[in-house]
Amino acid sequence: MAVSKSTNTYNRQNWEDSDFPILCQTCLGDNPYIRMTKEKYGKECKICVRPFTVFRWCPGARMRFKKTEICQTCSKLKNVCQTCLLDLEYGLPIQVRDAALKIQDDLPRNEVNKEYYIQNLDNQMSKYDATQPSNSALKSKGASDLLLRLARTAPYYKRNRPHVCSFWVKGECRRGEECPYRHEKPTDPDDPLADQNIKDRYYGVNDPVAEKLMRRAAAMPALPPPEDRTVTTLYVGNLPDNITEDELRAHFYQYGEIRSLTLVPRAQCAFVQYTTRSAAEHAAEKTFNRLVIGGKRLTIKWGKSQGRQGINDKNESAPVLEPVPGLPGTLPPPPAFLHPFPPQMPPPPNRPNDFFNLHHYGPGGWGGWGPGMAPPVPPPPAPVAPVTPVGLHYPSQDPSRLGAHAHANAPQS
Structure with missing residues (x-):
């Protein structure tokens, strides 16, 4: 039986x-x-x-x-x-x-x-x-x-x-550093993490550790897209040392077409630029605080706009400073009679005679132009009120001196 x-x-x-x-x-x-x-x-x-x-x-x-x-x-x-x-x-x-x-x-x-x-x-x-x-x-x-x-x-x-x-x-431990236990302040007995039941943890009910993690997930920051719609670049940081550009491209290509990918091994980061803004937003949403490659969680951020970055750099590189007393920038403008040309007439090009301010029409042309050369035609001067020079007067400045006018009895050639 x-x-x-x-x-x-x-x-x-x-x-x-x-x-x-x-x-x-x-x-x-x-x-x-x-x-x-x-x-x-x-x-x-x-x-x-x-x-x-x-x-x-x-x-x-x-x-x-x-x-x-x-x-x-x-x-x-x-x-x-x-x-x-x-x-x-x-x-x-x-x-x-x-x-x-x-x-x-x-x-x-x-x-x-x-x-x-x-x-x-x-x-x-x-x-x-x-x-x-x-x-x-x-x-x-x-x-x-x-x-x-x-x-x-x-x-x-x-x-x-x-x-x-x-x-x-x-206060009764006499082992000192040889004690195999921790010499720290114990957890507060009123703390919910101090009371954990193994059966509740296994069945997934009333777990204080799980509730703490859920609250942390609800308070995690998001990655809002920038207001500038021209930004389509993502910054990828905390990359593994042995990652290659092909591996990174193969992972990010699933979110959209990539225009360029720049890998910086020394800084352990990369810049991924998409062709469209929608593809960049989709990649940022799927990878922010979630992408893990080679056992490392990657850092995802939005790149900066090239136009705004240039404007900011220009403003930062050329700050506006106050004028320093005594420098030419702070001196008053010279008197009007010291200007050899009216404000409406630009000065002639730099030539040897210009060093001596010999700007006149003569046998050599304008300012030292030689014979056979067509003198430049200056623009017609605007009517300017005569300015009487103020200052010292020398005999050499007399127009009747130094042969400016030929004598009436002189033989004519």
């Missing part, structure tokens, strides 16, 4: 027995030569209450020892780390991820229904790829704008710090 297996016997035969945990990079630590202790069926899962293999390790120097808290079945169901219960892809709480992807949690809360649901889930994972998340909603959903803005692009090892030393808080 065959004896049927009870539910308790079935669960014992299907307890988890794994060789390596499912961890995020932050919990795993930065030490590549990490050592772990493995205890088979050492603890029960805090979600499904089934025994599972417990791993314990130290993620690095001056950090606390960490261990797995939930089984791998529950971890694959939500695609979270077995220790910190944060999403493996974005590093965010489950409540934030489900709100961004609009995923409804259908995991049963009753112990009997939960046990039946987990058993069916184990059978499905044994038939298909066990490395992928078992939740169909996580497979079909893509990344949203909220997740790209809040996602961590690098490990956050600050979470692995030791706990606060309770003896130091009381």
